[in-house]
Amino acid sequence: MASRKTSIMEAAARVIARRGVRGLRVEELAAEAGVSTALIYYHFKDRTGILRQTLEFINDRAERYTTERDPDAPPPTAREELEQTLLLELQDTVEVRENSTAWGELRASAVFDETLREDLARATRIWVQEVAELLGVVQPMSSAVALAGAAERLTALLEGLSVRWLSGSLPLAHARTLLTEAIDTEVARLGS
Amino acid sequence: MASRKTSIMEAAARVIARRGVRGLRVEELAAEAGVSTALIYYHFKDRTGILRQTLEFINDRAERYTTERDPDAPPPTAREELEQTLLLELQDTVEVRENSTAWGELRASAVFDETLREDLARATRIWVQEVAELLGVVQPMSSAVALAGAAERLTALLEGLSVRWLSGSLPLAHARTLLTEAIDTEVARLGS
DNA sequence: GTCTATAACGGGATAGAC
DNA sequence: GTCTATCCCGTTATAGAC
Numbered sequence: 001m002a003s004r005k006t007s008i009m010e011a012a013a014r015v016i017a018r019r020g021v022r023g024l025r026v027e028e029l030a031a032e033a034g035v036s037t038a039l040i041y042y043h044f045k046d047r048t049g050i051l052r053q054t055l056e057f058i059n060d061r062a063e064r065y066t067t068e069r070d071p072d073a074p075p076p077t078a079r080e081e082l083e084q085t086l087l088l089e090l091q092d093t094v095e096v097r098e099n100s101t102a103w104g105e106l107r108a109s110a111v112f113d114e115t116l117r118e119d120l121a122r123a124t125r126i127w128v129q130e131v132a133e134l135l136g137v138v139q140p141m142s143s144a145v146a147l148a149g150a151a152e153r154l155t156a157l158l159e160g161l162s163v164r165w166l167s168g169s170l171p172l173a174h175a176r177t178l179l180t181e182a183i184d185t186e187v188a189r190l191g192s
Numbered sequence: 193m194a195s196r197k198t199s200i201m202e203a204a205a206r207v208i209a210r211r212g213v214r215g216l217r218v219e220e221l222a223a224e225a226g227v228s229t230a231l232i233y234y235h236f237k238d239r240t241g242i243l244r245q246t247l248e249f250i251n252d253r254a255e256r257y258t259t260e261r262d263p264d265a266p267p268p269t270a271r272e273e274l275e276q277t278l279l280l281e282l283q284d285t286v287e288v289r290e291n292s293t294a295w296g297e298l299r300a301s302a303v304f305d306e307t308l309r310e311d312l313a314r315a316t317r318i319w320v321q322e323v324a325e326l327l328g329v330v331q332p333m334s335s336a337v338a339l340a341g342a343a344e345r346l347t348a349l350l351e352g353l354s355v356r357w358l359s360g361s362l363p364l365a366h367a368r369t370l371l372t373e374a375i376d377t378e379v380a381r382l383g384s
Numbered sequence: 385g386t387c388t389a390t391a392a393c394g395g396g397a398t399a400g401a402c
Numbered sequence: 403g404t405c406t407a408t409c410c411c412g413t414t415a416t417a418g419a420c
Contacts, residue, residue, distance in 0.1 A: 004385080020304045022214050026414065036387055041415060043385095101303060108300035110359035111293060112212045117360040124361045152362075153370050157345060160352030167302035168309040169316045170344075178345050185381050196403080218396065228405050233397065235403090 005043045008033045012054040013061075017098040021051060021105040055102060059123075062099045078137035083183055085134060086158055090165065090176050100162050107159065128155050139190040150186040157182055197235045200225045204246040209290040213243060213297040247294060254291045270329035275375055277326060278350055282357065282368050292354050299351065320347050331382040342378040349374055 002010070011033035015024050026047060030037045044050040066088060069076075076084065089100055110116040132151035136142065142150075161179055164170035194202070203225035207216050218239060222229045236242040258280060261268075268276065281292060302308040324343035328334065334342075353371055356362035 018304070020300075023304055025412090027412095037414085038388080038416075039386055047414065104300060104303060107355050107359055108212075108296060110361075111296060111355065112210070112215055120359060121361045124356070149370060149373060152366075153349060153374055156352035156356055156362075156370070157349045158352070159355070160348035160350070163299050163303065163351070164316070164348055167299055167312060169302075169313045170348075174344075178341060178348070181341060182345055185377055189377050217394090219394095229396085230398075230406080231404055239396065 004035070004039075006057075008035065008040060008043060009054045009057040012050060013058050013098045013102070014094075016054065016058075016105065017094075017101045021055075021102070021109060024051070026050070055106065058099055058102045061095060065095055065099075078134065079187070082131070082134040082138055083180065085131065086154060086179060086183065087176055089158055089162060090172060090179060092172055097166070101166060104159075104163050104166060124155070128152055131155055135187070135190065138187055142190040146190055150190055154179075154182060154186055196227070196231075198249075200227065200232060200235060201246045201249040204242060205250050205290045205294070206286075208246065208250075208297070209286075209293045213247075213294070213301060216243070218242070247298065250291055250294050253287060257287055257291075270326065271379070274323070274326040274330055275372065277323065278346060278371060278375065279368055281350055281354060282364060282371060284364055289358070293358060296351075296355050296358060316347070320344055323347055327379070327382065330379055334382040338382055342382055346371075346374060346378055 008029070012024070012029055015029050015032050019025070019028070024047075026037050026040060029050070030040055033040075040050065044053060066085065089096060106116060106120055110120045128148065128151045131154060132144075132147040135147050135150055139147075158179060161170065161175040165172050165175045200221070204216070204221055207221050207224050211217070211220070216239075218229050218232060221242070222232055225232075232242065236245060258277070281288065298308060298312060302312045320340065320343045323346060324336075324339040327339050327342055331339075350371060353362065353367040357364050357367045
């Protein structure tokens with residue numbers, strides 16, 4: 001049973017996807033959640049508290065959708081797993097949109113907010129490491145440096161494609177194609 | 193002689209680089225420019241006017257630094273020109289920082305602001321086209337589609353690397369290395 | 385826990401003198 | 403053209419009833 005607090009965070013995720021972190025108005029959030037602003041301040045200390053806890057909430061959800069998989073399907077090959085992991089972030093579903101939007105906002109905000117940088121850098125490092133490991137399974141003979149480089153390029157490219165998609169400069173299908181081709185290229189590069 | 197208005201826009205560029213488009217406070221801009229807020233409203237109709245004209249001003253400057261070149265140096269090869277064009281955006285100079293920051297802000301804002309999207313998409317298209325043409329000189333046998341794809345990947349990657357740099361997740365030198373390697377890879381891909 | 389009503393404040397914008 | 407002083411509104415945050 002989703003608690004009141006949880007449903008407020010769900011509403012906050014929707015508002016953030018619509019207005020951005022910096023565009024979130026407590027009053028709009030209250031309307032979206034169907035509660036009063038006072039209740040929001042009761043559950044979250046202040047505006048910053050709303051943001052902090054909601055971003056954490058969104059991050060937890062992201063881990064879920066990133067790892068969930070149909071239990072009856074044949075186990076994916078390493079290459080398939082790599083593609084799926086990366087392409088998952090380029091999907092037009094509510095959750096992915098909310099998550100990518102929030103991530104992009106976090107990234108953009110960190111340019112001007114020192115306090116966000118460490119968290120963001122750490123999360124980025126973990127993500128890059130994850131992709132590097134998948135690449136290592138696909139191309140086991142590659143050096144650690146080469147794997148790290150490929151992973152950094154692929155994840156940075158994904159971030160770039162993602163904002164272009166969300167900002168209306170690139171159709172989703174095309175973004176997916178471009179990313180798939182980049183994966184091909186990087187895998188080939190590691191193999192040569 | 194830089195007019196008062198111009199020096200306000202220069203100050204605005206600095207404030208934007210420090211606080212972002214959405215973080216610009218007219219009062220802070222006034223302090224930075226050493227004038228009163230009223231004078232700012234005298235020269236620029238309103239906050240939006242400040243932003244519009246300053247972004248235009250920044251854009252004009254960008255074209256200058258993108259195309260300026262030492263007249264005594266030997267003419268660059270097509271490959272060099274390609275690398276220089278892209279790597280120019282990854283430099284720790286005041287102007288590039290201001291410009292990349294502003295571009296990133298524009299990109300991030302467009303996710304939530306319909307009115308920015310068209311301009312941004314057009315600017316992106318022009319930039320991609322430019323890079324595609326340079327790639328075409330390096331690899332003349334490539335199809336238009338392949339060139340466009342490579343250009344889209346390289347410019348999207350550059351945007352991704354740029355925010356990572358500005359948000360403190362990636363040292364500048366490393367970003368440059370990653371981009372150079374990506375250029376290598378894309379050029380090789382076109383040649384194969 | 386949840387609401388209504390309102391205080392408090394930050395920041396955009398303007399009036400009017402010089 | 404430029405300043406000082408100030409208005410005014412949107413938004414965050416809280417007081418107090420239920």
